[in-house]
Amino acid sequence: MTGVGGAVIDAVPPAVKDWAVAVFGTADKLALLVGMGLAIAVLAALAGLMEWRRRFAGSAVIGIFGVVGLVAVLGRAQVTGNAVALPLLAAATGILVLRWLISRLRDWTTSATAGERPAPAAAPAAAPIAGGTPAPDAGRGAGPDRRRFLQALGGGAVVATIGGALAAGLRGAAAGVSEIRSKLALPSAAFPASPVPAGAELRLDGMDPLVTPNRDFYRIDTALTVPAVDPDTWVLRVTGMVEREIELDFATLLAKPMTERHVTIACVSNEVGGDLVGNALWLGWPVRELLALAGPTGGADMVLSRSKDGWTAGTPLEALTDDRDALIAVGMNGEPLPLEHGFPVRLVVPGLYGYVSATKWLTELKVTRFADDVGYWTPRGWSERGPIKTSSRIDVPRAGRAVRAGTVAFGGVAWAQHTGISKVELRVNRGDWLAVELAPGISRDTWYQWQLSLPLTPGQYEIQVRATDLNGMPQVEERSQVAPDGATGFHTIRVDVTP
Ligand SMILES: Nc1nc2c(c(=O)[nH]1)N[C@H]1C(S)=C(S)[C@@H](COP(=O)(O)O)O[C@H]1N2
Ligand SMILES: [Mo]
Numbered sequence: 001m002t003g004v005g006g007a008v009i010d011a012v013p014p015a016v017k018d019w020a021v022a023v024f025g026t027a028d029k030l031a032l033l034v035g036m037g038l039a040i041a042v043l044a045a046l047a048g049l050m051e052w053r054r055r056f057a058g059s060a061v062i063g064i065f066g067v068v069g070l071v072a073v074l075g076r077a078q079v080t081g082n083a084v085a086l087p088l089l090a091a092a093t094g095i096l097v098l099r100w101l102i103s104r105l106r107d108w109t110t111s112a113t114a115g116e117r118p119a120p121a122a123a124p125a126a127a128p129i130a131g132g133t134p135a136p137d138a139g140r141g142a143g144p145d146r147r148r149f150l151q152a153l154g155g156g157a158v159v160a161t162i163g164g165a166l167a168a169g170l171r172g173a174a175a176g177v178s179e180i181r182s183k184l185a186l187p188s189a190a191f192p193a194s195p196v197p198a199g200a201e202l203r204l205d206g207m208d209p210l211v212t213p214n215r216d217f218y219r220i221d222t223a224l225t226v227p228a229v230d231p232d233t234w235v236l237r238v239t240g241m242v243e244r245e246i247e248l249d250f251a252t253l254l255a256k257p258m259t260e261r262h263v264t265i266a267c268v269s270n271e272v273g274g275d276l277v278g279n280a281l282w283l284g285w286p287v288r289e290l291l292a293l294a295g296p297t298g299g300a301d302m303v304l305s306r307s308k309d310g311w312t313a314g315t316p317l318e319a320l321t322d323d324r325d326a327l328i329a330v331g332m333n334g335e336p337l338p339l340e341h342g343f344p345v346r347l348v349v350p351g352l353y354g355y356v357s358a359t360k361w362l363t364e365l366k367v368t369r370f371a372d373d374v375g376y377w378t379p380r381g382w383s384e385r386g387p388i389k390t391s392s393r394i395d396v397p398r399a400g401r402a403v404r405a406g407t408v409a410f411g412g413v414a415w416a417q418h419t420g421i422s423k424v425e426l427r428v429n430r431g432d433w434l435a436v437e438l439a440p441g442i443s444r445d446t447w448y449q450w451q452l453s454l455p456l457t458p459g460q461y462e463i464q465v466r467a468t469d470l471n472g473m474p475q476v477e478e479r480s481q482v483a484p485d486g487a488t489g490f491h492t493i494r495v496d497v498t499p
């Protein structure tokens with residue numbers, strides 16, 4: 001299934017993807033959905049043609065895809081009842097609609113041909129191919145119809161069995177890995193995270209927590225089924241422009257002195273004001289330690305990290321070797337990485353968007369050069385380099401929500417990874433910028449919370465926020481799309497203040 005998804009993504013021309021990104025704002029999954037939509041349209045046309053020529057042939061095709069969908073759903077780590085019912089329902093509906101359309105079409109063509117030709121000549125010619133032709137000779141159609149129906153049913157059963165076995169295999173692998181994960185005990189950190197400063201978390205109603213719980217953490221990847229990676233057989237290979245190639249297994253990795261750090265990671269597809277950003281406590285071994293053992297050779301300037309499912313990211317070598325503590329991470333908020341977030345091992349690099357750094361289900365680090373290699377998204381319309389842009393967001397009150405006149409509490413987050421935030425300001429109806437209360441950040445690599453209370457009389461207001469980093473650089477005001485290297489512009493909300 002991952003293969004199908006990958007093939008679909010690869011089949012989407014960059015122009016279509018840019019269009020999808022411009023229209024929908026998010027990358028991978030939506031581009032995939034657009035691609036799937038096109039594929040489904042082609043398939044539907046094909047099914048229609050087949051059904052026209054041979055009764056139930058098109059229906060069988062739709063049925064097969066229903067089962068494929070079911071396999072994909074069952075392959076996910078978490079399966080919900082809805083998700084199981086959906087592909088089956090979709091297939092059933094598709095078949096019914098197809099049958100109905102075909103019968104309408106036949107009615108239409110038979111009445112059309114009946115007008116052109118003398119009726120006696122048309123009937124024998126149409127009978128052998130058009131099993132679905134209603135009159136003129138209903139008795140003759142029943143035999144072949146029943147046989148074809150039974151054939152289709154038999155074919156469907158075979159496909160369902162194969163699909164079921166596949167799904168069971170995928171489920172079994174995911175369940176097995178889940179089981180291993182739940183029994184895994186992570187080592188404690190040799191270098192624990194600096195404690196969260198007092199007051200870093202503002203207790204404002206409706207604010208997201210300062211540290212994002214795993215279950216609420218955004219998820220972005222091209223994987224249709226979560227790769228099931230058994231830590232017992234997992235190895236990380238360091239290859240390419242190195243003095244010594246290295247193979248690191250999981251037990252060896254866990255025995256290394258672990259570093260724990262809060263890092264806010266973000267997706268390049270995050271819209272202004274969007275939620276494809278999250279802050280977690282990561283546990284891992286610094287990539288620079290491993291790279292130091294391998295010894296990158298002169299001229300190398302990039303590390304191409306590869307996932308179990310073949311996805312790649314191209315990260316500047318420097319970001320992995322400097323003091324920012326880029327991690328080969330095994331822990332997220334005190335537990336092993338959730339399967340969706342890269343179990344057993346992923347990369348976390350402060351300051352860079354996920355698509356150029358945060359490889360999940362990590363299997364290889366190839367030391368190379370930007371001139372020689374590219375990460376997965378670069379030839380697909382995204383920049384080679386992806387430093388996270390300084391951003392800020394209003395979370396309270398929620399956009400478009402009515403609030404009571406009086407003292408209105410505003411709050412949100414701001415981030416400028418690896419530089420840090422120096423100030424956040426708010427303005428009402430494009431008036432003067434007002435300084436807000438900025439909570440102390442956990443570190444330069446995490447987001448900061450902010451709040452401000454304003455006395456507001458009834459009416460409609462436009463509220464904007466902007467952040468300035470610790471180098472004094474303000475957030476970019478000019479609006480830009482997420483492609484090719486991240487959105488810019490001030491988060492702007494409308495608030496209705498009622499009496
Ligand atoms: N294997 C793999 N790793 C991946 C991706 C992917 O598609 N495949 N997507 C990247 C992108 S674009 C982002 S933003 C982050 C998201 O990490 P999360 O899902 O844990 O939030 O993962 C990165 N790592
Ligand atoms: Mo991303």
